[in-house]
Amino acid sequence: MLITGGRIVDGSGAPWYRADIAINDGKIVAIGDLAERPAKQTIDAGDRVVSPGFIDMMGGSTLPLLVDPDSALSKLHQGVTTLLVGELTTEAPHNDETFPAGLTVDGDQVKWRTYKEYFALLEQHKIPLNAVHNIGAAQVRLVVLGNEDRPPTDDELEQMKAIVAEAMEDGVFGLATSLIYPPATYASTHELVELARVAARYNGIYLTHMRNESFRVLEALEEAINIGKEARLPVHIYHLKAAGQENWALMQKALDRIALARRNGFDVTADVYPYIRNGIFLGSFFHPRHYAQGEDAFVASLSDPAVRANLRTETESTSDWENWYRHIGNNWDNALITKAVPAKNEVYVGLSVQEAADMAGVDPWQLVFDLLQESNSLWDVRVSPKSMNEEQKIQALRAPFVSIDSDASPVNPASVSSTHPRAFGTFPRVLAKYVRDEGVLTLEEGIRKMTSLPANRLRLFDRGRISPGMAADLVIFDPEKIQDKATFTEPLLYSEGIDYSIVNGIAVIEDGSYTGNEPGRVLRARH
Template sequence: MGPYLLGALVGKDTKNPLDAGFHVEHEFLQSAKLDLSGTGQGDGAGGDWADLFSPDFMVHYLVYWTTRPDYETFLQGLPVLGKDGTLARIQVNSPAAGHVFAKTGTFGSEDRLNSKLMLNGKGLVGYVMTKSNKKLAFAAYVNHVTLPPDMEAAQSVAGEALGEIAAAAYDSDLGSSGAASAEESYDLLIRNGHIIDGAGNPWFAGDVAVSGERIAAVGDLREAHGKREIDAQGRIVAPGFIDMLGQSEVALLLDNRSLSKLSQGITTEITGEGGSIAPQNEKTIAPMKPFLDRYKLTIDWTTLDGYFKRLEKQGTPLNIGTYVGSAQVREAVIGDDDRAPTPAELDHMKALVEQAMKDGALGVSSALIYPPNIYAKTDELVALAQVASQYGGIYATHMRSEGASEMPALAEAIRIGQEAHLPVEIFHLKVSGKSRWGSMKNVAAALQNARDSGLDIAADMYPYAAGATALASALPPWVADGGIQKLLGRLKDPAVRVRIKQELSTDHPNWENLFYDCGGGAGVLISSVEKPELKQFEGKTVEDVAKAWKKTPDDTLMDFVLADSAQTGAIYFMASEEDLRTGLSQPWTSIGLDANEMSLDGPTYEAHAHPRTFGSMPRFLGHYIRDGHLMPLEAAIRKITSLPAQREHLEGRGLLKPGYYADITIFDPATIIDHATYVKPDQLSEGIDFTIVNGQLEYDHGKLTGATAGKVLRGRGWRPGPDDARP
């Protein structure tokens, strides 16, 4: 209740209500015996530079209220974190939701010169009921922060920052000593480890205690005991590894054991590259029919929320977050046609992105070398990214080129981030094509320049010089215009094949010529096929097949795509070790496998998958960090824990801290290494002892426990429905 209303209603002065209101307010505060030196107020309307209420004053003010007989009425009038009022959309995924009762206040101004909002001040003050039922008063402020010009997005970003502070108070149980007593017992106690907390700090010797799904304590816990104890002598205890680009959204519905990921210490996967698991309709489902028929899988959802609920019902061993794909919404509205959307179609696409963001998407993604995403112009992508920005999302992209036109492609990604006012993530950063090897330093410099100019842009990589995608992706994009059936029809046309051959032999600036970048058929390996009669060629290069078929490599490429109905997977050898090391050494790169989960005896198993499927994280830590001395181990752990958690706003993950989720990986730094090769890509890595997800042991020295403790990770735009259970 502001001074105006106080003056009119309490002071009963309708002529000078402001002065009367300040008089009433002053007397009330004096009667509470509060120190007013930390206060000041110049205008009852708010947003005045003279307004000042220090955190110390606010805490004492809140404590005073607990002594009053009308305290419960006062408390019930406060918004509740993640539940209602101005805090309904803040920290909805946090265990603190429903336990923080607080009021926000915002003072902002418009920076028209730079098209930004200046958050001069935002506060959150109130009470938190900790997990041990202690009542704490708190006051938290953020000051002088520049934010995107959209007010709702700005409020969301600032509100989340303050909400995280409140949630931390709930989790860490401030006010308790934090020391373990002799009687203290935990569900899991990890002793004697070298703890790397994920923030880049030097390792320290200590113990980690877990209660339920959370880390309860970190430090010297020698007097405590656990229901289960692990001796981590000589081992690194780190936060669970985060895969910044997985492809497991469908695979998890077919086989949710995830040996390939858990055996690498991965506890969380981010997925949804261009195409995504939702939205779904008849246009998006039709091209998947061969796959769906093969695995007898039914898509019984249309929205991201529907998929999440199915996954939660089935159970997942991994924490899963996803983007909504710009390719997915394009296909859902336009189909596979090479044309721009009409204004009405673009509005429909934007509405689908908005719904996905409200369902919990982390942002919007693109994969611009693949149809139909390749047909999208920059303005279309900006329009969709602007929707994601309004809900605190990011823009993640497989750029339009990683070869001849990589710099213009990077410039496009930067433009989208700048015009849509949101962070940018570059998927699997690389330099393709032998003629361009050595130029990663130029790409990294351009990306760093964008960061220096104020754009929050970063990238992920996999630690291999070869990539993998569909064999049909080696064809010019116009061949796929209209969908798979039209593609297959064109491959039967002799005149079309002549044109394709000509384009395959050219370093084309307008599309990613993977066949050319790999040096022809010798650089393209067949990794998976659909038709049984073609299985004999898995693990062979296109050149090997060409010799067997007595054809040229380009004819073999087209004939193989035709014979396997465009369902073939391939590995492309197109990058250099020097560029790989240059990219991995940047402080803003993380690791993404770009591979779905699988188990050796599961339905999604591929005998000739890319070795990154089973080897990425141990290869990074063993080959590049321990043996290659690319950076200190602590910096490397940050790249695969807190860095991706920070970029995706994964609350309570990425660090070993009390109150954080107990996603933990325990490994031997002396032996960790990958064993997967291009010839035998399904070999398990060495050195990962334990993988723990949300407090439950899921991988133990080469064996799966069968636990499915993973969670769906919803983004900041999530709007829970009335039937959604609160975390």
């Protein structure tokens, strides 16, 4: 492949320059005045930007790539060529109790226990973009302890460490936590340090959705840094935020703390998504201890009016925990419903909890309890709280150690009724809103945050930059036309302006359309 006439933004942060790019066997082989070279395929970039493919630093799960392959288009139309996944529960490991019942791929029932088996399945079925995996500490807990809120015994902790070791040997990149959700929230700092030490033996990293993202964000950040220091491995903070209006000023303090750690020689980084509404499970509005006996027991307890009354009182009156009701100003109008089951409740999607309650003619608290009970799950009703502000987004985007994530799995708009718009719009939104329209970042710095910065964090040293010898993951786009289209009222719209997404030297998006090619790879860590 030969790409001619483009403005190369090489991912390093250096100013753009004009040159041609020659690709062979999945690698960039030459850069310069190459227009006369013979090629099987020549792409005239036509003064558009040519950049490294974007790396999504928290892309949910790769399971949709197996069960619903068209879901990959939500990423590819954003220019994402590499997806990092693994935060709470992860694709592996599994036992008979944790594996989803009746999971089918192409009509065949499948089952796996280890990452080695899962990676083989991904490769057998082929994927259109690259995938990088972490092992979730919560998944390890589920396999060994179930949903129990208790510390592991010494023998159980050794089992957990052995599971982490096996996953690292299979090629995962690090240990990940999501410490506001059960059962992850039940893990002590000591437990996490012990597991992280195993990852450190394999040159891994520790990635975390911290224990608190609001009034105790600085304490949570300190815990994350201390885990990294004690276990002797780098730390990465997923989707850094200061949630709740009274906590917005803490974002700059958190960024300053990370900068101080870096000045002192400790390797810690973070990422953000470009939206002031986050996305969480509706059940997260209640204290995690209520899920200590598992989600089935919690859902069953909602049949008792006294339980509902006590949950409401606690949530309205206490704040010594990650209380998302407080973060939305005790106002259900500030929480949009983005997913609801069963089908009869999909009518509420796109409405605030208050608007949905008004439609149903009930108190919003009753609607919340009813939605959870009717879904029969902690995970199947999702909301987007308005918990952040633009100032903290700008502060984070300008920090040199902050990369970009979507915090969303691949999504097929034909298969779901709604989602958070970040699933479709994250990367074009940064380039449209914060680079082109508002000038918060230069084009070169915006691209760096999507390419070489995350590549370096993941030690993908053959990706994230345009240079001879590097993997040919590339995107071509017009910086004046690139635009996210997904909104909270219409979240299932592909972004516009990515004309080409090239993965390992093969076009997956060509002239804005999917080619059907599946050149993606499972990228295994090199321990």
